[in-house]
Amino acid sequence: MLVRSTLFGLFVSLFLIFTNLAQAQAQPSSTTCPTIGVSYTINGTTPTAITNNATSTTVIVANGGGMQVSPLTANVPTANLRFLADWISNGNFADNGNPLPTSRPRAVVGVGYFNQIYGPYSLVNPALTGFTSQTMTPFIDTNGNWQYDADTECLGMPTVVIHVIESTTICPPISFSYTATGSSAVQISNTGLGSVTVPIGNGGYLLFSEGASNTQQTNLRFIERIRFSGPLNTDIGTITDSVLVFQTSANTSTNRYFNRIVGPFTLPNPNVAVTMSATVTPYVDLNNDGQFTPATECLGPPTQITYVISSTNSNCIPVTFSYTATGSAPAFVSNTNTSPAVMPMCSGSYMNVSGLTTNVPTGNLRFRDVVRFSGPIITEIGLLTAPQMTFDVSVTQYFNRIYGPYTLPNPAVSVTLSETFTPYIDLNGNQQYDPQTECAGALAVLIYEISNELRTVRSGSWNDPATRSCGRVPTVTEPVLVSHTVTVPTNYVAQAKKVGYTAGGRIVFQSNGQLLLWGTPCDPVMADPLTLLTQHLWKIDELRGVTGNTADYYKRGGNTNTVNFDNNYEIKFNADGTGYNQVNGQNSPLSWSYTNPDRTSLTITFQGSTINWENIAVRNTVLQYTEYFVNGGANALGQIKRSPR
Incomplete structure (x- = not known):
């Protein structure tokens, strides 16, 4: 940035x-x-x-x-x-x-x-x-x-x-999305997409689709601030003001924002294009008075939309560009990508921006740079609390530079920055975008994810700083995200605040290796559920449950059992999501997967049935869990303990 x-x-x-x-x-x-x-x-x-x-x-x-x-x-x-x-x-x-x-x-x-x-x-x-x-x-x-x-x-x-x-008003996050169609359909959202451009032909209309939101649309309203680059004929007359502000509701019968048609938009001078730069900010109108009350109501994050009513003589050069931004890991940014580039950063770290690759000369290539903040962040110039900042930069001003450090004011609260780059050729050299004579190219979006969470960047030893982002070994106050194979060495005591996993993440414990969460020895299944589940063939030692109205009881070696698992239903999990259930000495294949990030719940697909395990724990090599499924049309529920065969 x-x-x-x-x-x-x-x-x-x-x-x-x-x-x-x-x-x-x-x-x-x-x-x-x-x-x-x-x-x-x-x-x-x-x-x-x-x-x-x-x-x-x-x-x-x-x-x-x-x-x-x-x-x-x-x-x-x-x-x-x-x-x-x-x-x-x-x-x-x-x-x-x-x-x-x-x-x-x-x-x-x-x-x-x-x-x-x-x-x-x-x-x-x-x-x-x-x-x-x-x-x-x-x-x-x-x-x-x-x-x-x-x-x-x-x-x-x-x-x-x-x-x-801290604010005394509870402000739930407000998100919304919809599609705006002018000359083409463009997806609009206030969650991380950055500024978008919607083209409209001279004399064309805008169609707004039905909207989606995470809040009830009955009281959802919008503050819409539109800046006009020049005069424009619209369905409410000729607009000559440079800025207009509207308050609209989401979907009420009058003055609605979603599900409407607006226009036509006609250029007074067909040779001069006009842009409408709109900032749309949502809020929940708690008192139904049709206006924003800052003492009791909260604004959600805005979205930025640039509507371009094209002139008939625009000569637009299609600009492509790319570069690499490196925080804790590199992120490739390009306006030919279909999704934003995501760059993780540790609080207190720097961003290194590479040189630019582009298909046009860079002498008068410039970028409109819009940065949106999900929360306050401390940069090299101090504490920034504005929700958005806008710049206009040249190639030499932005690229081949190091920025930062970026530090979280509250170490427990992560912050996301969304930076949107829109290229244009500055034909007249005035260092600003002139929509009448200059054309904006396709945009690119870079998402900074700034947190204190240490993420693995490669497989390796827990106590090797190079294994994780930020280049350090986790302390007892730092969360860890495991996306690779990490080994806790022999007799080593690893520490973290908590541990999360992504696909492919696992921890391997060597002899007497330990992991402490908040200074307390963790339940081993929370430390490395994948390794623990896949290293054994598990036999049933005890079951207490019910199928329909019938009680089920089994204890290995007991003489009051109502069901028998002495040589049945021994289960094996493989790390690739396959496995088998051993029934009467025959192996019947199954598939399985975790259903929550903590890996304490999973589902098993076996012989056309779905079996659910929850509250999974391993204590002293005993696998414990709650199981439920449908057995012959009857609901089955049980508490089960297994041990290695």
Whole structure:
């Protein structure tokens, strides 16, 4: 993603701190700079330890609550210890009822900042989360003038604290999709597709299909903001305003958005094309007043649509382009692909953008770059909270560059960025798209998935950093996604917060290898269900159940059994989803598959019947589960234990 300080004056101060920190620490060249170490605790809703390690720490503050800052601990004398304080906000944070500005001038503070109680703090708009970002960079004020003198004084590493007041309004995610048909049909969605272009012939109509949404459409409404590049004749008259805003309902009988025909759209000058750039933002109209109420209602993510009413003399060059973006793993981006490229990234990591491959000269090739954010993210210019940013970039401005780091304000909440590139040839060199004389090419979409989840990138040893994204071994606080074969070495104790699997993912335990989840030895089937299930032929040791109205009981070696499994129904699972059930010494084939990501449920297809296993666990080599299926027209349910043959 391209970031330019001229477009983000709000974040300039914070950007300079991060980008010049290493250089500033090296000053002054004639002085040996001590390593300044500071730490303290901020108590918001819970105590949070803060240290100056240049990484961000999130402090949750209750809406209407305050925060207590502990005394400072430092490895240097505190008499002349000062801090450069840089501070920004998203504008939704109030102190004692007074909304805080989005930025403050850099200040110098002493140790008097510590051992204090601050607040109370509250949300300006309770439907939105409030953020502030405070950077405190320590230095020794050797001459006591209460300012940083770069020629004679040294900066330490900063503390970066993100204060968060979470929204008091429950905002469920709103998604919607439909098809818009002009000269051709285009799928529209507000979930990750980025900006789309809908062509309309001069004098043509727009047909909107029936819509789909994850919420009831009775109260679903849209705020539609349309920017016109020039005059346009429509079914409501000649539009000469540059921007119009409409409020529409999803599917009510009047003023509906879905399932309608709009037009015709006619160019006043048939030689001059016109574009309508529409932003469509959904919300649920809880009070049915036909308008958005920010104090009690929530906006969903918008979708971007560019309608192009083509002139008759456009000479459009079909532009194709591709490149590779690398975060934790490479992603190939091309506008000839039919689906977005997905790039996983670890919080705190960088993105490397390769050179560009294209079929046209690059001298006047430019891109309209729209970036949409699913949530707040910290970049090299500070905390970004806007839902969308738009750029217009050249080849030299964007490609062959490294961007980042990208850091999650809340380590527990992953963030997705959707970046849409639309190419055009800048014929007049004015560095902007002119739809009257220039043509937009097919777009490409890159999805950044930023999280603290460590994903395997190849098969290997658990304790090999190169096995996973981010290049590190998981700690007890980090989730792990296994998509390859990972080996826990002999006598090694592996740790993770939780473990998930994708197809082909498995963990192999060597002798005395262990896996701890949240510091606790995990149920082995949660550690590696595939290996455990496929390494044995499993015989039935005990069954307690019912078929229809008949009770079933079996215990190996027992004398009160109602059914007999002494040599029957011994089951074998293969890793490829096949297997067999051994009945009276004969192997009858079966197929099987997991039915949930945790691999604690599966289905078996055997002799035309479907058998369901749930609550699967392996304890002390005993396989336990709940089984249900239809047996001869009667429902069968049982609790079963098996052990290796």
